[in-house]
Amino acid sequence: QAQLVDSGGGSVQAGGSLRLSCTASGRIFSSENMGWFRQAPGKEREFVAGISWFGSRTYYGDSVRGRFTISKDNPTNTVFLQMDSLEPEDTAVYHCAAGWKIVPQMTDEYKYWGQGTQVTVSS
Numbered sequence: 001q002a003q004l005v006d007s008g009g010g011s012v013q014a015g016g017s018l019r020l021s022c023t024a025s026g027r028i029f030s031s032e033n034m035g036w037f038r039q040a041p042g043k044e045r046e047f048v049a050g051i052s053w054f055g056s057r058t059y060y061g062d063s064v065r066g067r068f069t070i071s072k073d074n075p076t077n078t079v080f081l082q083m084d085s086l087e088p089e090d091t092a093v094y095h096c097a098a099g100w101k102i103v104p105q106m107t108d109e110y111k112y113w114g115q116g117t118q119v120t121v122s123s
Contacts, residue, residue, distance in 0.1 A: 002027055002112055006096045009117030012086055016121070020081040022096030022114055033100045034072060034079045035059075035110065038092035038119075048094070049081060050104030059104045063089070086121045093118050 008020040020036070035050035049070035050059040058070055069082040079096060099111030 004096050004098060004112050004114035006094065006114035006117045009094060009119045011120040011122065014087055014121055014123050016086050017082070017084045018086065018119060020083065020094055020096075020117060020119075022079045022081075024077050024079070024098060024112075032098040032112075033104065034070075035097050035100055035104050036070060036079075036081045036094060037097060037107065038090075038094045039116075040092040043092075045095075045107055046092075047105040047107075050100060051079065061105075083119070086119075088121045088123045091119060091121050 003025050004022055006020060006022040008018060010018060012018055031053050033052050036048040037045050038048050039045045047061045048064055049068055051070045051072050055072045060068060067085045072079045093116040095116045096114040097110040097112060100109035103109055
């Protein structure tokens with residue numbers, strides 16, 4: 001069964017770093033474009049970052065560009081989100097997702113979703 005398992009969330013002070021991981025079953029990873037979204041309480045799900053299946057193209061939301069880095073390790077079926085210079089506004093549940101074709105920023109493009117991992121940034 002196709003599955004995404006995301007992990008690595010936690011609590012950190014402003015200015016700190018966290019690294020999120022998302023491990024996928026091979027069937028949905030080897031040729032799928034991947035992405036990360038986040039959702040804070042009372043807010044809509046927000047695009048964070050996207051990466052093409054080969055890792056050659058990356059995309060970032062305006063609020064995280066320059067601070068977050070998405071990467072992919074195909075041999076281990078894992079996609080990472082390195083988050084640096086974290087701010088309290090980054091507090092949210094982060095979800096990895098797979099399957100975008102044309103527009104990585106659109107949630108409707110994705111076929112598979114992880115369960116989410118909580119990131120809390122204190123000031």
